[in-house]
Amino acid sequence: MLAMGPSTNTVSMEWDKIWAENVDIIDPVSKRFNAIWEDTKVLLHITNLTEVPVGITVKYMQKNEALGKRVRLYNNTLFVEHSDLKGLNIGEKFTLWEIGNVYIDSFETEGEKIKAVTVTMHPEDRELKNTRKVCWVPADPSLHTVVNFIEYDQLITKPTIEEEDNLDDFLNHRSKIVTKFIAEKEIATLKENEFIQIERR
Helix, strand or coil, X not given: CCCCCCCCCCCCCCCHHHHHHHHHHHHHHCEEECEEEHHHEEEEXXXXXXXXXXXXXXXXXXXXXXHCEEEEEECCEEEEEHHHHCCCCCCCEEEECCCEEEEEEEEEEECCEXXXXXXXXXXXXXXXXXXXXXXXXXXXXHHEEEEEEEEECCCECCCCCCCCCCHHHHECCCCEEEEEEEEEHHHHHCCCCCCEEECCC
16 A cells, blocks of 8 residues: 555555565565475375485575575375376486485376376486476375465456446455465474465465
8 A cells, every 4th residue: 555655546456466565575584395285195105215204404495595404304205296297207207306306117097197106216316407396295194284275366356346347246255265285394383473485386
C-alpha cells in the first residue's frame, strides 16, 4: 500500500507484487531445505549403501555463507519426486543433490507410474555438468518429518471485477491449499516465524 500511495479508489491487486517484495527481503536470509510431496514420492534404493546413516556437511545457502552449515543424514533409502525421474532409463546417471552421481539399475512401475527405483553410487564419477539434479529426503522415518505446506492462491478468479459483475461468482473458495510433504528432520527444530526456502518446491 505504501508503494502505491494513498487513494480513495477501490483497487484489485494480485499477490504477485507482495510475493516479489517478499523475495527481495526474505530470500537472502532464508535457509534452504528439501521436501518431497507425499502424493508423488518415489522410493529410491542405493545398492552400495547400508541402513546405517552417514552424514554430509552442506551449507544452509550457497550464496550466503553467513547462514552457516549443517549435517544432512541419509542411508540406503531415500524419497525423490516422480517428475524428476521421468525420461530417465536404466543405465543412465543422475546426480543426487549434495551426494553425487548414481546410475539406474532398475525401475519398479505400476502402469506409467514409477513406484521405486534402484541405483548404484559411483563416487569416482565427479562429472556433474549436464546431469539431472535430483533433490531427496531420507525415507527412514527417524531421519525425516512430515509437514503441512499451506499455500495461498488468488482470492478472486477474475483480474478486474466490473460494475455489472456479481462478486460471489468470482470468489475463489479454495484459496487456501494444504499439502502434505515429507521433509528433512531438521525442519522440526526450527523456531516459529523463522524463514526458510524449500528447494524442490
